[in-house]
Structure formats: C-alpha cells, structure tokens
Amino acid sequence: MGSSAVSQRRLASWISLGVSLALFGAKYLAYRLTGSQAVLSDAMESVVNVVAAGFALGIVHYAAQPADEDHPYGHGKAELFSATFEGGLILLAGILICVGAVQALVEGAALRKLDLGLAIVAGAGIANGALGLYLKGIGRKHHSAALEASGAHVLSDMWTTVGVLIGLGLVRITGYTWLDPVAAIAVGLQLSWNGLGVVRRAAGGLLDVEDRVLIERLGGLFTKHRFPGIIRVHHTRMIRSGSFHHVDAHLVVPEFWSVQKAHEETDRLERAVMGEYGANGEIAFHLDPCQRAYCSKCDLEPCPVRTRSFRSRIPFTMEELISPVELPAYRD
Numbered sequence: 001m002g003s004s005a006v007s008q009r010r011l012a013s014w015i016s017l018g019v020s021l022a023l024f025g026a027k028y029l030a031y032r033l034t035g036s037q038a039v040l041s042d043a044m045e046s047v048v049n050v051v052a053a054g055f056a057l058g059i060v061h062y063a064a065q066p067a068d069e070d071h072p073y074g075h076g077k078a079e080l081f082s083a084t085f086e087g088g089l090i091l092l093a094g095i096l097i098c099v100g101a102v103q104a105l106v107e108g109a110a111l112r113k114l115d116l117g118l119a120i121v122a123g124a125g126i127a128n129g130a131l132g133l134y135l136k137g138i139g140r141k142h143h144s145a146a147l148e149a150s151g152a153h154v155l156s157d158m159w160t161t162v163g164v165l166i167g168l169g170l171v172r173i174t175g176y177t178w179l180d181p182v183a184a185i186a187v188g189l190q191l192s193w194n195g196l197g198v199v200r201r202a203a204g205g206l207l208d209v210e211d212r213v214l215i216e217r218l219g220g221l222f223t224k225h226r227f228p229g230i231i232r233v234h235h236t237r238m239i240r241s242g243s244f245h246h247v248d249a250h251l252v253v254p255e256f257w258s259v260q261k262a263h264e265e266t267d268r269l270e271r272a273v274m275g276e277y278g279a280n281g282e283i284a285f286h287l288d289p290c291q292r293a294y295c296s297k298c299d300l301e302p303c304p305v306r307t308r309s310f311r312s313r314i315p316f317t318m319e320e321l322i323s324p325v326e327l328p329a330y331r332d
Helices: 003-034 037-063 078-107 114-141 145-174 179-206 212-224 259-277 318-322
Strands: 232-241 244-253 280-289
Touching (some): 003 114, 003 145, 037 078, 037 114, 145 179, 244 259, 259 280
C-alpha cells in the first residue's frame, strides 16, 4: 500500500474521531436542554461513534503494516475485527436505548426547549451525513473495512437523527409527549438491525465469503487483457486482507509451452490485470496443460498439437471463473 493511501486512511480516522467527539457534545447538550429520550438515544449512538472511531484509529495504523514472517498476507484483516467490534457496539446501544425508552414511556416524560433542541440536533445530523459520506468514500477508495464500517454507521446515525427530528417535531405540533420515547424505541430497533448487519458483513470478510462483485471485476480484466495461449481461467478464489487481495486461479495453457514460456506469459497476464484491478494484490496461477481437449476453444497459431479447428473462445463468465471442474465437455 502506498504511503499516500495510508496517510489518507489515518487522516480520515483522526477526522472521524474529532467530529464524533464534537457531535456527541452537541447532542448531549441538546438532551440536557430538552430532557428528550429520543435525543438521548441519538447521543448514545454518538458515544458508540467516539469509541469506534478511537478503536478504528489504532486498527488502521496496525493494518497498514507490511507483510512479515508471521503475517505473510499482511495485517489487513485486523480491520474486520474493528468492524465486528463496532457492529457489536451498535447492537448494544440499540438494546440499551430500547430499554431506557420503554422505561420513559411507562413513567412519562416532561420536555422543554424543543425549538433549540431541534436546531442543535438538525445541525448535528447534517454534519453526520457529511462525515459518513467522506468515510465511506475513503474506505472504498483504499479498501478499508474499518473506515467503510464507520462510514456506514455514521450515515445510519444521520438517519437516526432524522427520526429523532420527526419524533420531536410531532411532539412540538401535537403536544403528545409519549411520542418522544416511541421515537426512541424506533431508533433503538433500527440501530440493533444496523449493528447486526455490520457484524454479518465483517464476519463474511473474516471467513473469506465469496465476493461475486470482485470476481466479476477480475473476469472483465481477464477478458480485456486476454491473449492467444490463455485458454481458460477457472477455480478462482480470493483471500482479502484489508487492501491486499490474494487470488488463486487455475489457468489452462498450451501443453507444449515450456515452463519458462508459461511463467513469462502468466506473469504478463498478472501484471496487466492487477495494474487495473484497483487494489494491491497478487494472482497465483495453477497451470493446467490443455491436453488437446480445448483445441476448438484455443486461438493460438501456429499450434503443433492441434487436432481441431478453432471455433470460439471460452467466455470468462462468473460460472466459468468459479467452476472447480478440470476438464469440462469441451471436446468435440
């Protein structure tokens, strides 16, 4: 990973922490002014933002360390632990908000200074939206699971704030104070759902769940940079470690190519594909000889072992790329 990318990720983490602290202060002030349970629920989510931002700051620094003897694929998966931790915090905050809101609904609540509280919360919501879009953009650009998770959480915080504003606005219009804890319950349920989603996605990354979007991107690049002698690519698998992606794939090449020739040509393909892939990484090709079973699918000329005329190339579809089958029924 380039030093510029690392610097941008660290800067984004510091910005996230600073803004989260400021927003928590604003929301807690709004709660003290209004006594609103809904505003308190919004402030509690900001506490999660602060803790998660601080944790992500350390994780981003650790994940940026290069591969070493103990971590041959780098330290990038540490970011997924950060995302899992943040998802758990979101879930816990949602549960606590629901408990407090139910208690307030039973006991009743007295609200005050709603106009000032609405103004403060609205400003915090706008700031949340801007921060969330920034973090998600940096996370996607530099393949940072921690920053993407933080961005998704901050954006969900913005929608939480919108819900709080709607709830307080209805209280302001109708005078029904019970709408305040009801809005808080809705916020808590939404947070719990978002937290589960963050944990699920992070767990998928830790378990290397197949990412069809990335495989399809590879297929498009294999197609773009294909040249005669690249007959088939299949059994493609991927390990993601933060911004480093390790790809394993089986590559069918002409059986008469020497080891040196096959090595040179596969290196040529790897350089072309990874140069446009958009993330740091490598492709480890397992070479399969054609065994004269692919003659009608091979456009390499001249070929000393050809038994049938070339008809058409094998398309690099998703099904083809992930197929583990060694020799399908391509023989005429």
